[in-house]
Amino acid sequence: MAKLGVNVGRSGLMRPNETMRLIFSAVIGVMLGYLFGISFPTVSITKLHFPSSIISYIEDKNSGITTQTLLNHAWSSANTHKRNSTSDPNEIPKIHVSTNPKGAEMLPPGIVASESDFYLRRLWGEPTEDLTMRQKYLVTFTVGYGQKANIxxxxxxxxxxxxxxxFHYDGRASEWDDLEWSKRAIHVSVRKQTKWWYAKRFLHPDIVAPYDYIFIWDEDLGVEHFNAEEYIKLVRKHGLEISQPGLQPDRGLTWQMTKRRGDREVHKVTEERPGWCSDPHLPPCAAFVEIMATVFSRDAWRCVWHLIQNDLVHGWGLDFALRKCVEPAHEKIGVVDAQWIVHQVVPSLGNQGRAENGKAPWEGVRERCRKEWSMFQTRLADAEKQYYTEKGIVPPNSTA
Incomplete structure (x- = not known):
C-alpha cells in the first residue's frame, strides 16, 4: 500500500514544462487584461518584452510568429483604437509660432507687439485718438540742473x-517743471550715471524703432548756429547713417575730423597728425565722429546698441568702433558742417565722482574713462579674433 501511495503521489505531480506553461498563461492573462482594460488610458508602454526562454515555450514553430510579435501587434491595434475613439475632431490645436520673438511663440502673430515708443498717451478716451501727431525723431540729453538754461x-x-x-544724473528732475516744453518731455532720473548707461537701458532698438534718427547729446553744447530740421535734410541728402554737427574750432577740439569746415555742407575725410592714420579710410581720418553729439539712423543704432558694453559706462573707444555698424563706413559716417555747434567743455559729470586716495572726484572719473577705453579695445580685438579663428580665417590686424 505504501508503494501504491507513492506511485499515486508521483502521478499527481505536474511536470516542469506544464508548470511553466501554467505560470506563463497566468502572466499573459494578467498582462492582456492590463493592456486592453479601459480603466488604464494613460499607459504609455508600446512594447512588452519577455525572456526568450519563456517565449520559446509558446512559439508557433509552423508559422514562425512569436507571442512577442502577437502582443506587440495587439497593443498597437488597441492603442490606435483608443486614440481614434478619444480624439475630438473639433479640438483646436495649440499655437506655436517659431518666428515670433523669443518667449512669445505661444501667441498668435497678430497680437504680438514687439516694438514700443515714447509717445505720451491719455488715461481716458479712445486709444486711437490719443496721438495728434507721431514724432519722427528722438533727441536725448543727459543733464544736471546746473545746465538747465543751456538745455x-x-x-x-x-x-x-x-x-x-x-536723463537726469543729479536726481533733480522735478525742478524742470517751470519750462513749458518740459511738461511734454520724457524724464528719466537715476543718480550719478552716464548717457551710455542710460542709452543701454532705456534706448533699446525696439523702443526707439518709430524714430528715423536718434540724437544722443551731451549737455554742454552751444546751438546758436544749429537747426535740427535742416540738419536732418543734410543727413538724408548725403546718405549719413552716423553723424555729428561740425564743432566750432576754437574750443574743445580734439580731432581734426570733427572740426567744422566753412566751405562745404558735409565732410567725411580729413588729414590728421603724421602717423595717426594707418589707412585714409579708417579713424580718426575717416569713418569717425565723436560721442558728444552723435546722431544715428534707426538701422545704425540697432547695431550700435549691441556694441555698447553693459559695464563700460563712459563709452570711451566707442567712437573708433562705430564704423563696424555701417558699410562702407567712410561714406556713411560724416560731419555736417553747415549746421554746427560749440563744445563748451563743462566738466559737470566729473563732479559726480568721488574723492579717493587723495584724488579729486574728476580725476577718478577720468581714470575710469581711460581704463574703459583700454578694456573696450581688448574686448573687441578678442571677439574678432575668436570669430575669425572659429571660421578658420587668419584675423586681420586692425580692430577698433
Whole structure:
C-alpha cells in the first residue's frame, strides 16, 4: 500500500514544462487584461518584452510568429483604437509660432507687439485718438540742473517732430517743471550715471524703432548756429547713417575730423597728425565722429546698441568702433558742417565722482574713462579674433 501511495503521489505531480506553461498563461492573462482594460488610458508602454526562454515555450514553430510579435501587434491595434475613439475632431490645436520673438511663440502673430515708443498717451478716451501727431525723431540729453538754461536753449532748436528725452544724473528732475516744453518731455532720473548707461537701458532698438534718427547729446553744447530740421535734410541728402554737427574750432577740439569746415555742407575725410592714420579710410581720418553729439539712423543704432558694453559706462573707444555698424563706413559716417555747434567743455559729470586716495572726484572719473577705453579695445580685438579663428580665417590686424 505504501508503494501504491507513492506511485499515486508521483502521478499527481505536474511536470516542469506544464508548470511553466501554467505560470506563463497566468502572466499573459494578467498582462492582456492590463493592456486592453479601459480603466488604464494613460499607459504609455508600446512594447512588452519577455525572456526568450519563456517565449520559446509558446512559439508557433509552423508559422514562425512569436507571442512577442502577437502582443506587440495587439497593443498597437488597441492603442490606435483608443486614440481614434478619444480624439475630438473639433479640438483646436495649440499655437506655436517659431518666428515670433523669443518667449512669445505661444501667441498668435497678430497680437504680438514687439516694438514700443515714447509717445505720451491719455488715461481716458479712445486709444486711437490719443496721438495728434507721431514724432519722427528722438533727441536725448543727459543733464544736471546746473545746465538747465543751456538745455532750454538747445531744446528750442528741435521742432515738434522730435520727442524730447532727458536723463537726469543729479536726481533733480522735478525742478524742470517751470519750462513749458518740459511738461511734454520724457524724464528719466537715476543718480550719478552716464548717457551710455542710460542709452543701454532705456534706448533699446525696439523702443526707439518709430524714430528715423536718434540724437544722443551731451549737455554742454552751444546751438546758436544749429537747426535740427535742416540738419536732418543734410543727413538724408548725403546718405549719413552716423553723424555729428561740425564743432566750432576754437574750443574743445580734439580731432581734426570733427572740426567744422566753412566751405562745404558735409565732410567725411580729413588729414590728421603724421602717423595717426594707418589707412585714409579708417579713424580718426575717416569713418569717425565723436560721442558728444552723435546722431544715428534707426538701422545704425540697432547695431550700435549691441556694441555698447553693459559695464563700460563712459563709452570711451566707442567712437573708433562705430564704423563696424555701417558699410562702407567712410561714406556713411560724416560731419555736417553747415549746421554746427560749440563744445563748451563743462566738466559737470566729473563732479559726480568721488574723492579717493587723495584724488579729486574728476580725476577718478577720468581714470575710469581711460581704463574703459583700454578694456573696450581688448574686448573687441578678442571677439574678432575668436570669430575669425572659429571660421578658420587668419584675423586681420586692425580692430577698433
Amino acid at each position: 532750454d536753449r538747445a531744446v528750442k532748436k528741435f521742432s515738434e517732430n522730435f520727442t524730447i528725452l532727458l
